[in-house]
Amino acid sequence: METTHKEAPNIDLRIPCKRHAAARAREKVRVAARKWGLDSERVEDLVTAVGEACGNAIEHSESLGLSVLLTRTDRGVEVRIRDEGAGFSPLEQLRKLPDPLAERGRGLYLIEKLVDWLGIRSSPGKGTEIHLVKYFPKKAAPDWAPVEPDVWSEYTRTLHAKYGSIS
Numbered sequence: 001m002e003t004t005h006k007e008a009p010n011i012d013l014r015i016p017c018k019r020h021a022a023a024r025a026r027e028k029v030r031v032a033a034r035k036w037g038l039d040s041e042r043v044e045d046l047v048t049a050v051g052e053a054c055g056n057a058i059e060h061s062e063s064l065g066l067s068v069l070l071t072r073t074d075r076g077v078e079v080r081i082r083d084e085g086a087g088f089s090p091l092e093q094l095r096k097l098p099d100p101l102a103e104r105g106r107g108l109y110l111i112e113k114l115v116d117w118l119g120i121r122s123s124p125g126k127g128t129e130i131h132l133v134k135y136f137p138k139k140a141a142p143d144w145a146p147v148e149p150d151v152w153s154e155y156t157r158t159l160h161a162k163y164g165s166i167s
């Protein structure tokens, strides 16, 4: 999915797959997403999803580093997490519901529930890109504004003066 916002602010991080890598990514995302105006509940959903995706890259990919690209667009905050590791079959994984008795295997399922849009590109031996999007909330439709009676009658008088009586 390409970003259409031409002046979208970006933050591009390169993080070695070492201890605290996921924590570093989570903190960067938290700070940027708050600064860019995402509300705290959405920020924490996104941060949790980013933590799972980075945890997967660190644990399963065997990549030396991961890159985290953060973008603010007019619809929300987008995060792309890339590794240059083993790759896997996303369709195969996403088709499986987590086994209720298994201790593991919930990360991708959780990510999918936490974000508004999830894209996964992965190829064997080349690596994986996880694309997460959390939207800004839709603007509420404006309520009917109460019109003061004198404003209303003034308006009616103007109309009558201009067009004559409507009735």
Ligand SMILES: Nc1ncnc2c1ncn2[C@@H]1O[C@H](COP(=O)(O)OP(=O)(O)OP(=O)(O)O)[C@@H](O)[C@H]1O
Pocket: 052, 056, 057, 060, 061, 083, 085, 086, 087, 088, 093, 103, 104, 105, 106, 107, 108, 109, 128
């Ligand atoms: N970046 C990645 N590189 C290689 N394989 C991956 C990557 N991300 C996920 N996988 C594969 O997809 C599987 C499912 O990932 P998921 O996060 O759902 O479960 P998990 O990491 O095994 O367990 P949990 O996240 O619950 O601790 C992983 O076991 C792994 O085989």
Ligand SMILES: [Mg+2]
Pocket: 052, 055, 056, 106, 107, 108
């Ligand atoms: Mg996982």
